Amino acid sequence: MLLETLKRLECSLHGDKRKDREWLEQVLHEEFREITRSGMLVDRAETIGTLASEVNVPTILSSDFQLIRIRDNFAILHYRTFNPDGSRASLRSSCWECSGNGQWKLVFHQGTPEAEGV
Numbered sequence: 001m002l003l004e005t006l007k008r009l010e011c012s013l014h015g016d017k018r019k020d021r022e023w024l025e026q027v028l029h030e031e032f033r034e035i036t037r038s039g040m041l042v043d044r045a046e047t048i049g050t051l052a053s054e055v056n057v058p059t060i061l062s063s064d065f066q067l068i069r070i071r072d073n074f075a076i077l078h079y080r081t082f083n084p085d086g087s088r089a090s091l092r093s094s095c096w097e098c099s100g101n102g103q104w105k106l107v108f109h110q111g112t113p114e115a116e117g118v
Contacts, residue, residue: 003067006077006096009104013051014060014081021052029097029105037090037111059084062092073098080114089114 009027017023025048032044042050060081068076075096082089095108 002069002075003065003077006067006075006094006104007065007079009096009106010077010079010094011062013106014062016057018051019054019057021048024048024051026103027106029107032106033108035110037113081111 012018012023013027028044028047030044032047034042034047036042061084062079062081065077065079068078070076077094077096079092080089081092090111091114092109092111094106096104097107098104
């Protein structure tokens with residue numbers, strides 16, 4: 001059940017919702033940080049600004065989701081993403097925290113290019 005909930009939330013950030021500033025403000029934790037695929041550390045405001053201003057939303061496919069439940073209110077989601085042609089494969093990790101009102105929020109995210117030949 002939790003795996004499906006976090007997959008749905010995570011994948012919402014791969015589609016048109018990633019441009020929705022209101023949605024991003026709801027789903028990204030106030031202390032959100034990300035290490036981008038290119039190795040840059042960005043904060044919540046930078047992430048929201050960048051995603052909300054995207055002109056062309058890229059098509060991101062994902063697979064191989066694995067969940068590590070740390071506590072009742074904290075979990076790590078590992079998965080793989082790639083373009084429809086199979087290029088730009090990345091390994092991703094997202095840390096999610098459930099607030100007192102039951103809403104899951106993304107606290108941390110990292111995407112790393114997948115090693116060649118994997």
